[in-house]
Amino acid sequence: MKVGLFAPCYIDQFYPQAAVATLELLERLGCDVAYPRGQTCCGQPMANAGCAAAAEAAHRHIAACFEEFDYVVGPSGSCVLHLREYVEGAPSARYYELCQFLVEVLQVERLDAAFPCRVGLHASCHGLRGLRLARASERQEPPFDYVACLLDMVDGVERVPLDRPDECCGFGGMFAVEEEAVSVRMGADRLADHLRQNVEVITGTDMSCLMHLEGLIRRRNLPLRVVHVAEILNGSGEARNA
Amino acid sequence: MHDPTHDLMDDGARLAAADRSARVRHADRAARFVADAGQTDWHDAVLWRIRGKRDAAAGRVEGWERLRALASEIKEHTLSRLDEYLAAFEEAATANGAQVHWAADADAHNRIVRDLLRARGVRRVVKSKSMLTEECGLNPYLEARGFKVVDTDLGERIVQLREEPPSHLVAPAIHVRKEEIAALFHEKLGTPADADDPRLLAAAMREDLRARFLAADAAITGVNFAVASTGALVLVTNEGNADLGAHLAPAHIACMGIEKLIPKPEHLGVFLRLLARSATGQPLSVYTSYFRRPAPGRELHVVLVDNGRSRRLAQPDFRAALKCIRCGACLNTCPVYRRSGGHSYGATPSGPIGAILAPGMDMKRYASLPFASSLCGSCSDVCPVKIDIHAQLHRWRQVAAREGYVSWPKRWGMRVAGWIVRSPRRYRLAGRLVRGWLRHAPRRLRYGPWNAWGRQRELPRAPDRSFGEWYAAERGKK
Numbered sequence: 001m002k003v004g005l006f007a008p009c010y011i012d013q014f015y016p017q018a019a020v021a022t023l024e025l026l027e028r029l030g031c032d033v034a035y036p037r038g039q040t041c042c043g044q045p046m047a048n049a050g051c052a053a054a055a056e057a058a059h060r061h062i063a064a065c066f067e068e069f070d071y072v073v074g075p076s077g078s079c080v081l082h083l084r085e086y087v088e089g090a091p092s093a094r095y096y097e098l099c100q101f102l103v104e105v106l107q108v109e110r111l112d113a114a115f116p117c118r119v120g121l122h123a124s125c126h127g128l129r130g131l132r133l134a135r136a137s138e139r140q141e142p143p144f145d146y147v148a149c150l151l152d153m154v155d156g157v158e159r160v161p162l163d164r165p166d167e168c169c170g171f172g173g174m175f176a177v178e179e180e181a182v183s184v185r186m187g188a189d190r191l192a193d194h195l196r197q198n199v200e201v202i203t204g205t206d207m208s209c210l211m212h213l214e215g216l217i218r219r220r221n222l223p224l225r226v227v228h229v230a231e232i233l234n235g236s237g238e239a240r241n242a
Numbered sequence: 243m244h245d246p247t248h249d250l251m252d253d254g255a256r257l258a259a260a261d262r263s264a265r266v267r268h269a270d271r272a273a274r275f276v277a278d279a280g281q282t283d284w285h286d287a288v289l290w291r292i293r294g295k296r297d298a299a300a301g302r303v304e305g306w307e308r309l310r311a312l313a314s315e316i317k318e319h320t321l322s323r324l325d326e327y328l329a330a331f332e333e334a335a336t337a338n339g340a341q342v343h344w345a346a347d348a349d350a351h352n353r354i355v356r357d358l359l360r361a362r363g364v365r366r367v368v369k370s371k372s373m374l375t376e377e378c379g380l381n382p383y384l385e386a387r388g389f390k391v392v393d394t395d396l397g398e399r400i401v402q403l404r405e406e407p408p409s410h411l412v413a414p415a416i417h418v419r420k421e422e423i424a425a426l427f428h429e430k431l432g433t434p435a436d437a438d439d440p441r442l443l444a445a446a447m448r449e450d451l452r453a454r455f456l457a458a459d460a461a462i463t464g465v466n467f468a469v470a471s472t473g474a475l476v477l478v479t480n481e482g483n484a485d486l487g488a489h490l491a492p493a494h495i496a497c498m499g500i501e502k503l504i505p506k507p508e509h510l511g512v513f514l515r516l517l518a519r520s521a522t523g524q525p526l527s528v529y530t531s532y533f534r535r536p537a538p539g540r541e542l543h544v545v546l547v548d549n550g551r552s553r554r555l556a557q558p559d560f561r562a563a564l565k566c567i568r569c570g571a572c573l574n575t576c577p578v579y580r581r582s583g584g585h586s587y588g589a590t591p592s593g594p595i596g597a598i599l600a601p602g603m604d605m606k607r608y609a610s611l612p613f614a615s616s617l618c619g620s621c622s623d624v625c626p627v628k629i630d631i632h633a634q635l636h637r638w639r640q641v642a643a644r645e646g647y648v649s650w651p652k653r654w655g656m657r658v659a660g661w662i663v664r665s666p667r668r669y670r671l672a673g674r675l676v677r678g679w680l681r682h683a684p685r686r687l688r689y690g691p692w693n694a695w696g697r698q699r700e701l702p703r704a705p706d707r708s709f710g711e712w713y714a715a716e717r718g719k720k
Contacts, residue, residue, distance in 0.1 A: 050643030172616025215699030
């Protein structure tokens, strides 16, 4: 199975460890993974700003980068959702968020990793309500949760329930700066929920949400840290030591 | 005959109109709301509790998601043949003895109501349950022409006495605290200065309103559903004021948007099961009132209002907004609305549904609303008629940019970003520059006043190597 690794631009530039973990994890699970070096950005920031036309070239470029692969897998629900909506042409899905790929395609049942920690799972909205990685709390259907399911395969992870299991953190791309006051307040409220449950590490599928939360954590010196879920599932050394 | 108060009042209306034409800057208004942390805590908690009640009520209905799908399909179908259903409704309602009036826009609506009132020598009007009349600005219009208009629903009356618009679709005064209501009622109704017991306050209001109900010459109500095949109107309320008003006054004027139609009475079973549960978590509102024909010697008027609705019907990207049954669930669930308050939208309705309705009415004024969202999508999942609210917000952003309502630095910035990421070489260079700057620029520079991110948040720590650089070094055969 030929898998193209999609490393969203901000992960490539600011959080390379999440992409390294994704690559290593997929390889350990037997995938033939390659990283097309020419890839850049999925174009979501432009489209969300109302300038979808400015993103068209990015869409074409990404599509060309990943033409040859059976699957394209990336550690970001939000960027993958954007690619599915703007780039994916075929009726069968080829672009996958990492956890979705592990559950739906690889049908992983066990993982060789340990992470002894109280972990709060941040359900990023685009993965949750766009890719349906879990049952959103609004919906009246049997509960399921891909990411939680995978985390539970990791030794020592103590997954902590939250008061509001899937409220938005307030990142929202440009929203974070254009609506700075509300964005910060949303993030602070999310952190308060995790702190009430004595969470040590907040994890999730989207480093963008975690970057926003981390920004608040560091400014306020809160006893929390953020780790991308790929690092936990991979048992990356960085995840334990960060 | 010339009415001297007329011109005077029209000045007020003109001033109000000028205020309405100013651009709404949601972010600024929201920042002012959030600055009061206590109020934000409380507003968020109250609305989240309603969302919780909604979840519990929806969970007790087997097949809730199927019910939503069915409601959505009934509305889609009705909209696809709205012209036929409107004609059928008019025929049936007229046969029942109601009089049907057609209003192309808010102005026509207000004029029709005014003429109906004038022709009957009405001076005092009681109103209940109508967001449409808010949309049309009926109250100021009638007041400027000497009519005495009293909103009779408790929340609506509170905001009327405070001289401000409603902040929520079904809980218009949700932003007002008990203590503020106590002070307001003390001033307006003469309740004791320190009395803030809700039962006492509600009783004082009931006392005050009873006299107004009895004195009213006409009652204006909204409509929740109009049944095309029977010409019946259905109103759901918790206080019963619509019934009281309509049954006491000689004339009942029901004002409705043309999208309120449903084909048949049996479809009510779908919508009534969804509406109250989505709105407040009640299985059914306290009153579900059917109006079919006027009582002997009384009059029933129905004003059908377009006001931009048929224009929206012709917009495939945005027509689904017409399915809205005004339950307010998208407001209660919206993490932005809960933390910014209804008035931050400067529109009625406010919240996510307001943010997709208002730009279609006046893009210049409301261009900021589609951006007042993190696009979390909770609104679309909670909506009982499955309006794709967050997707419409995204599409309104494209329209706003196309029509020049996105600031030039942002548009220019996006164009530059698009140009950079078109080329791997430019992208890598830009990445190296940004990382270098984050790593080495003095803090003073990184956190300058231009940096909205950094006002309350740290910027990410930039690594020495990007993933691409790591990959080239560690796996660099290719």
